[in-house]
Amino acid sequence: MLGDVRAATLITGASSGIGEELAYRFAQNRDPLVLVALPPDAAALQRVGAKCRELGAAEVHCIEADLSRADSIDAIERELTALGLYPRILVNNAGFGVMTPFASGSEEQQIKSILVNCVALTALSRRFLPGMIARKNGGILNTASTGGMVPGPGMAIYFATKAFVISLTEALEHELRGTGVSVTALCPGPTVTAFLERSGMTNSQMFVSMKAMTASEVAEIGYRAFQRRKTVQIAGVRNWFAMLGLRLMPRRMRLNTIWKLHQPTTAG
Numbered sequence: 001m002l003g004d005v006r007a008a009t010l011i012t013g014a015s016s017g018i019g020e021e022l023a024y025r026f027a028q029n030r031d032p033l034v035l036v037a038l039p040p041d042a043a044a045l046q047r048v049g050a051k052c053r054e055l056g057a058a059e060v061h062c063i064e065a066d067l068s069r070a071d072s073i074d075a076i077e078r079e080l081t082a083l084g085l086y087p088r089i090l091v092n093n094a095g096f097g098v099m100t101p102f103a104s105g106s107e108e109q110q111i112k113s114i115l116v117n118c119v120a121l122t123a124l125s126r127r128f129l130p131g132m133i134a135r136k137n138g139g140i141l142n143t144a145s146t147g148g149m150v151p152g153p154g155m156a157i158y159f160a161t162k163a164f165v166i167s168l169t170e171a172l173e174h175e176l177r178g179t180g181v182s183v184t185a186l187c188p189g190p191t192v193t194a195f196l197e198r199s200g201m202t203n204s205q206m207f208v209s210m211k212a213m214t215a216s217e218v219a220e221i222g223y224r225a226f227q228r229r230k231t232v233q234i235a236g237v238r239n240w241f242a243m244l245g246l247r248l249m250p251r252r253m254r255l256n257t258i259w260k261l262h263q264p265t266t267a268g
């Protein structure tokens with residue numbers, strides 16, 4: 001049975017931003033690529049798929065799936081099986097967050113972000129990790145965030161979801177020692193993608209005061225960290241120092257600073 005299926009790279013959130021750029025990096029490998037994104041972005045996904053073929057990917061498949069739905073994991077597995085593929089590499093990149101105080105934010109969006117950022121990432125990893133371990137070959141690249149390294153007043157749920165991703169990654173790395181399978185958490189800071197507009201961060205003190213990186217720069221750092229089997233990789237030296245500074249602050253000062261960074265620039 002194992003001999004009948006071929007190794008693939010499965011990338012979620014591949015229709016734009018960091019996921020799109022990661023797809024272009026993984027296109028250089030020989031494995032077929034399977035790109036996942038929300039159904040309304042099917043055209044964007046097809047465009048990314050076409051560029052991956054231009055970059056050398058021999059085979060590219062696009063799957064439309066809403067990862068906030070519990071049945072999406074079964075649907076992805078069914079499509080992979082129908083294609084005769086299994087994920088040797090899983091890139092859990094899809095994610096979103098909304099910048100609002102916890103008690104006044106949209107409950108629906110908050111729960112959805114937990115379902116996409118944490119539940120789907122966990123379910124996909126749990127579904128495909130045993131196959132990687134059995135084959136003694138493979139790896140998972142999770143897109144977390146520097147926000148996962150500190151609490152995030154003003155964007156509390158998003159920061160908490162990314163803390164979950166970093167914690168899970170670090171624990172799995174320990175459990176996977178000696179199996180031939182690696183797991184990496186990429187932690188970008190502010191990055192110029194649709195995420196900033198979607199999360200309502202473009203007018204925030206954080207976006208204005210910190211120099212955002214490009215999705216291409218972040219994806220390159222993440223791809224290299226995954227190849228080196230690094231467990232947690234902060235994207236860029238500037239973000240590394242910003243996190244060091246925040247973590248060295250007393251707790252109350254740290255929370256005040258993050259809260260201020262999450263305020264609109266017009267608030268003064």
Ligand SMILES: NC(=O)c1ccc[n+]([C@@H]2O[C@H](COP(=O)([O-])OP(=O)(O)OC[C@H]3O[C@@H](n4cnc5c(N)ncnc54)[C@H](OP(=O)(O)O)[C@@H]3O)[C@@H](O)[C@H]2O)c1
Nearest residue numbers: 013015016017018038041066067094095145190191193195
């Ligand atoms: N940009 C930043 O400043 C920043 C900083 C730290 C971490 N990150 C993380 O980086 C990752 C990629 O984000 P990005 O910045 O590249 O933003 P993006 O361009 O908005 O990309 C997000 C991707 O996730 C997909 N996605 C969202 N909800 C989904 C759902 N329910 N089902 C399936 N796919 C879904 C999107 O698909 P559609 O386009 O079809 O909606 C899109 O492909 C996310 O995990 C984000 O949390 C971003």
